[in-house]
Amino acid sequence: MSRIGVAFDKARADGRAVLVGCMPAGFPTVEGSIAAMKAMVSAGVDVIELEIPYSDPVMDGPVIQRASDIALAGGVRTRDALRIVEEVAATGAPVVTMTYWNPIERYGVDAFARDLAAAGGTGLITPDLIPEEADEWLAASDSHGLDRTFLVAPSSTDERLAMTTSHCRGFVYATALMGVTGARTQTSQAAPVLVARVREVTDLPVGVGLGVGTGAQAASVAGYADGVIVGSALIRCLLDAPDESTALAALTALSADLANGVRHPTP
Amino acid sequence: MSTEAPAGFPDAAGHFGRFGGRFVPEALVAALDELGAAHRTAMADETFRAEFAALLRDYAGTPSLLYEAHRFSARAGARVLLKREDLNHTGAHKVRNVLGQALLTRRMGKKRVIAETGAGQHGVAAATAAALFDLDCVVYMGQVDTERQALNVARMRMLGATVIPVTTGSRTLKDAMNEAMRDWVANVDDTHYLIGTAAGPHPFPALVRDFVRGIGDEARQQCLDLTGELPDAVTACVGGGSNALGIFHAFVDDPQVRLYGFEAGGEGVATGRHAASITGGSTGVLHGTRTYVLQDDDGQTVESHSISAGLDYPGVGPEHAWLHDTGRASYLPVTDDEAMAAFELLCRTEGIIPAIESSHALAGTLAVAGKLAAELGRPPTIVVNLSGRGDKDVHTAGGYFGILDGESA
């Protein structure tokens, strides 16, 4: 079983959901992003989703776009992201990477899988890769023992849900609403329906992302999903803060609030 | 590589050889499937085809003329026939694509269209079709472009469209395209993404190609009527690739007809400041398709440069990538200066002010005419896609030539 799978099993045994916290590599700097993710783990984030910044992130809303632009302007490279994986994985928290397909293809699909595995990463979330285009990644992730997380959406047909989840390993990423990343005041009505549909076709744990920003929202998502995925709200802590210590304090407080939320699922 | 596949027809998943396909968020797959099905049934439907043909004839003013440019020909050392897409309503080939997609939007029962635009040409065309079809229209345009193309922003607004300046990334066309995709993911139920060129995820490249291929169908017959023969070569500029595919397609199965696509070489491909994705780029994935892209060692998109806003895009439609790989078409870069020299030559010899995009096709034609003449032992006949008129470029060209009173070059 993958390390992510272990984290989901453990949480399930404790009657709670896993908290997945997302941060772009190299935002605001390489060292700054490592410090941020370590702070998140200390405050109760179970799994780190490390986004490797890409110049054209079509699934991301304004907050992650800005953070990615800052990271890229700072010169972050794919190999820096792999070093960050290694440093953050040393905390013991599973680190899963997320990125758009072109940076992976450019690095070399098998080479990336090899280096990600060597750095201690658990797998890859692919927001713009659907299984139909993923032959090379299916082979590379198999040969290097990595998890594969494809996305499912409210608009996915039952047939596609079955097909897509059959290619996933570790966990399935359910995009809670039709739209891009970004914290919202309300989480979606579509999400519980989607999760229920996913459960019809797979036993894999299901993480729900897009829109979660508070402990209360995390608690409500934890009521029906196995994992709560939070990105923009955490990143905003860093974007909005005047200096690093304020940023880390805000990040720690929000992480703790979210961690509390996933421990008190609301039905 | 499936070079054996019938020319120009992608496989069921939208692959042209190793290019094309779909690299999109799962949330869009259902809409792309719906669009693909609508495209297939529409193209097989007599009523749809008749309606499209009537619109093209009565509204857009096609078939556009094939005009023998005698004085330009003398300078080129070739018999140059200009496919006058510049005479179409809205001034470019793009009207064909937007009318086709607007018809398809109505057929799918959607009420809203979104579009990306660089210089504003496609935005204006999309706003035009939206007005005609009574559709809500939102156009995404990089903030850098809204500032340098203020008149086109005003045109779109006059036509009733909402123009949204995009302030992320490089704030140009590629970022406008990202923003249009984001809008589409969120509003896919009632919205059609009226893409501006033969790029993007399947089925867009094939769909746009089908709506603009009338250019070549007309030109082929017009050339036969005029000269009794097929041309020796067909030339076009290549941005995303719609006007080039539009004119190439009717000739793909005529092996004696050479196909040339001219990319924007900017300040020269060697300088790195260009938009020549095939000549100066490498295989990658951008905006939902696998094709040639301008990218760095980490796969980050590199900004393109061209004096022509309509060619200033760091990717190219996948069918061109494939035509390049199979060798059926040749792609060559044309610099800003070469394009502007051809722009001036057409103005002065024919009294036609071409779009700067189309001037790349004219310059490329001048460049290959001599070689073709040597090969054939006679002046070649070359059909050039004059994809648009230069009214929109008066400011840029006036600045380039230093002829704007009160401003220097």
Ligand SMILES: Cc1ncc(COP(=O)(O)O)c(C=O)c1O
């Ligand atoms: C007149 C004209 N020609 C060519 C182009 C380039 O697009 P494409 O390569 O899709 O024909 C444009 C784009 O704005 C244009 O306005």
